Amino acid sequence: MNINLKETLQKILVPGIFGEINARTAILKENDRSAKLREVQINGVSDDSILIKIDYSQANDQIFCNENGSLKRCDYLLITKLRHKKFLLFVEMKSNKIIGTEIIQKFRASECLLDYIISVLRQFHDLDFNCNEYKKRFVLFQEKPLPKRPVHPQRTGSAPDNYLSKNYDPNKPPTLESLS
Numbered sequence: 001m002n003i004n005l006k007e008t009l010q011k012i013l014v015p016g017i018f019g020e021i022n023a024r025t026a027i028l029k030e031n032d033r034s035a036k037l038r039e040v041q042i043n044g045v046s047d048d049s050i051l052i053k054i055d056y057s058q059a060n061d062q063i064f065c066n067e068n069g070s071l072k073r074c075d076y077l078l079i080t081k082l083r084h085k086k087f088l089l090f091v092e093m094k095s096n097k098i099i100g101t102e103i104i105q106k107f108r109a110s111e112c113l114l115d116y117i118i119s120v121l122r123q124f125h126d127l128d129f130n131c132n133e134y135k136k137r138f139v140l141f142q143e144k145p146l147p148k149r150p151v152h153p154q155r156t157g158s159a160p161d162n163y164l165s166k167n168y169d170p171n172k173p174p175t176l177e178s179l180s
Contacts, residue, residue: 004127005079005129008121008125008127009121012121013117016056017056018050018051018053019052019076021047024045024046024047025043025045026041026042026049026051026078026080027051028040028093030075030093030095035093036095036096037093037094037143039170040093040141040173041170041173042078042089042091042173042174042176042179043173043175043176044082046081046082048081049078049079051079052076052078052079053075053076054073054074054076054113054114055076055106069105069106069108069109071109072102072105072106072109073106074090074092074106075091075093076090076091077089077090077110077114078091080176082176082177082180085135085180086135087135087136087176088114088135088136088137089137089139090110090138090139090160091139091141092107093141093168094141094142095142095143098140098142104160107138107160111136111160114131118131135158136158137157137179137180138157138159138160138162138164139157139163140164141168142165142168143168
């Protein structure tokens with residue numbers, strides 16, 4: 001990963017927006033007191049990964065009305081790599097009832113925010129971040145167990161409306177490889 005990217009993002013994004021990465025494990029935390037799924041760990045991320053709390057409340061701008069979900073965002077964006085492949089992992093953590101259209105809106109709005117950040121990097125910091133070098137993955141972690149038999153066709157997680165839905169087991173955290 002490009003060290004300039006990490007340093008530049010740390011300079012231009014509001015303090016407190018970055019998540020914790022410790023010993024090749026991304027630690028995603030939910031601060032909502034009513035949430036039952038309070039933490040998700042993803043093992044096997046690269047040491048130079050970047051974890052952004054993309055729904056960070058101070059980062060929410062009030063430009064758009066929330067009529068079509070444009071102000072919704074997923075919980076995290078993990079910029080990482082596995083071997084020679086680079087990934088943009090959009091993550092939503094959900095404890096209660098899941099509404100598929102809401103999840104899709106969150107992923108789409110998060111992609112738009114990433115596009116804006118990339119534009120700022122290019123226009124104001126001469127830093128070229130090429131999304132085409134990255135595989136996008138959209139993952140929903142939920143606390144409740146999933147059915148044993150797939151109800152829907154198997155999803156790849158490669159688009160907001162084709163997101164992966166995973167039951168999170170804190171005793172067996174997923175690896176980046178299992179999500180890629």
